[in-house]
Amino acid sequence: MALLIESNCINCDMCEPECPNEAIFMGKEIYEINPDKCTECVGHYDEPQCVAVCSTDCIIQDPIRKETTEQLAEKFVALTS
Structure with a gap:
């Protein structure tokens, strides 16, 4: 499964730099994950x-x-090749 950030996200900025696939980005109100x-x-x-x-x-x-x-x-192979 891909992951999902729920609405109780406080935008602490901890997750986005940790993502090796650059799947996390700032949405309209909270961080989101590109599945x-x-x-x-x-x-x-x-x-x-x-x-x-x-x-x-x-x-x-x-x-x-x-x-x-x-x-x-x-998906990992496709993203990194």
Whole structure:
């Protein structure tokens, strides 16, 4: 699954620089994640770095974008080749 930032985000600026795929960006009110770029850090790290640094635990798996680890790995390859 791609990740999703919930509305209780406080814009602390911690997640955006941690994303190795540059999938996180400032939206109209809060940070957002581009699901086409989000691999949940598969291929880079053992766990999603944005989740690890989020002070409000507002980053969840996007229930609309269900992806397997294999699909996330394929996306990683496509993004980095």
